[in-house]
Amino acid sequence: MTLKDIALRNLRRRKAKAAFVLAGLLIAVSTAVGLLGLIEAMNRDIQLKLEEYGANILILPKTENLSLTYGGLSLGGVSFEMQEIRQADLGRVKSIKNAANVAAMGPTVLGTVEVNDRKVLLAGVDFQAVKILKPWWKVGGTVPSEYDVLLGAEAARILNLNAGDYLKINGSKLQVSGVLAPTGSQDDQLVFTPLGTAQSLLNKQGLVSMVEVAALCNACPIEAMVSQISRALPSTKVMAIQQVVQGRMETLAHFKKFSYGISLVLVLVGSLVVLVTMMGSVRERTAEIGIFRAMGFRRSHVMQIVLMEAGILSALAGIMGYLVGFGTTKAALPFFTGSNGMEVIFDPILAAGAFAVAVIMGLASSIYPALLAARIDPADALRAL
Amino acid sequence: MSYIRAEHLTKQYGSGDAAVMAIRGMSFEIQMGEFVAVMGESGSGKSTLLSVLGALNTPTAGNYVVDGLEVYDLGQDQRADFRREFLGFVFQSFHLVTYLTILENVMLPLATVKMSSKKKRALAEDALLLVGLNGKSHRLPGQISGGEQERVAIARAIVNEPPLLLADEPSGNLDTKTSREVMDLLQTLNEEGMTIVMVTHSPECAGYARRMLRISDGVLVEDIPLNGKDRYLECWSNGAVE
Incomplete structure (x- = not known):
């Protein structure tokens, strides 16, 4: 007791x-x-x-002009000069302090081309990087090889093209290897080819229009990474896409x-x-x-x-x-x-x-x-x- | 030298007009091994005296010395230790803890003692054997008779082998036969050397003691020797004590 x-x-x-x-x-x-x-x-x-979000840093060419688009609406077909980014410079990103946090880097070259008498936007991308940058992409068909194209859902509908069909861009005959399932983004309107193919078709060898970067962001210093990339690429504008997440x-x-x-x-x-x-x-x-x-x-x-x-x-x-x-x-x-x-x-x-x-x-x-x-x-x- | 010495013990409850003097300047001595009965009418101060002797109720004035120890000079903790080591209490209504078994109730005074469970159990079983209840140790108090409960209360009071046993109306709730058995038990303990101070209304029970203190209105009015069990038996057969 x-x-x-x-x-x-x-x-x-x-x-x-x-x-x-x-x-x-x-x-x-x-x-x-x-x-x-x-x-x-x-x-x-x-x-x-946040990690699955895909790209959370955008590298764009620096410009002194203001954008004439609002809510996806382009006003007046105004074009403005923009100095493209040199692809060779992108290697510098690998030397930034937080380089280990970079999961993928996707350079993209953009340009207007004519397909079936219609003007469309051609995007040359690195399909390996796209897998990480845009994990929500669903391709009906196959990912394009060097002389193939991938069509956005809306582009395929308007151009009346399906996987296996052929099209001509700037005199080159290319085969549609696949069609992208609707994403609800601008990607639906685009025609995609591998980066090198697009650079050659657009006559922009060694140049890219923008770079999407996926940073592993579980408590990674995203703002610090933005300034590190800005310093590495001084002629570009680097932005963090984080407003939604921050909210x-x-x-x-x-x-x-x-x-x-x-x-x-x-x-x-x-x-x-x-x-x-x-x-x-x-x-x-x-x-x-x-x-x-x-x-x-x-x-x-x-x-x-x-x-x-x-x-x-x-x-x-x-x-x-x-x-x-x-x-x-x-x-x-x-x-x-x-x-x-x-x-x-x-x-x-x-x-x-x-x-x-x-x-x-x-x-x-x-x-x-x-x-x-x-x-x-x-x-x-x-x-x- | 006396074992217990009470000098001018006074206990007052309340103050001013509401003041009640329960004990008024009471002095007496008790020798080791004595069996003392305290008698008096209801409200005469018997129970207050017992609680003062039990180191439970600080007197308003006077001294209380046990075995050379000035009890009320001790601090609260030392007084608790004094109760554990020197005293055993037997209450009128038994006051067993209802949710503990008979054995656990008897072991209760040992709960704060540093001793192995085996030893505690052995001591409790010995005490139960002494009061003749060794076969019911795992029952709850509600499952045994009043007389048996009183025996458990006595076993609990003696389990730590205290030199002084204080009993408040130990047969107050018992029938004649059981009362006699309980008093026999107390007498046996006294014969084995235990000093007993017992408050009682009953002249029959008082007859077991060797000395009687009669209290009236808080004052010790009579202190007389008794002849022990012979006198009790005489009283029992005649139905009264002179």
């Missing part, structure tokens, strides 16, 4: 009260775990998306703050539940505590019994709260985010945190009831019997 045995026996006897304290702590812990787990899952998802991250940061707030409120409410229940329990046990004291239990022994009971319940609530919160997040995630394969993974730090918060919360809320129990005057307690 030890103080721990007394605490355990009492918990077993007062099952309803123990269950109430457990429920108070469990709801607080599991909700906090659920909310924080959800945020973590969404955060991971955004970072994953989502900001929303998530707000949601995170809100969740911390909700968790704090729940922890306070849970603590109050523990405080009130433990005080009630101590008052119910006045006589019993009087007997303990008469038998030579010190005040600290009485406090130990109360705190041990709270500690046992809190530890249980910490473990169960994490498991319930984890399960709830897993079950609720599809409702919040749609079924896009977002995953909740076991987070040892969150688990340890949930356990620690539950134990600290339970013990802190039980200090006053424990003091109350320790201060019970044994003479008064026994006189009341």
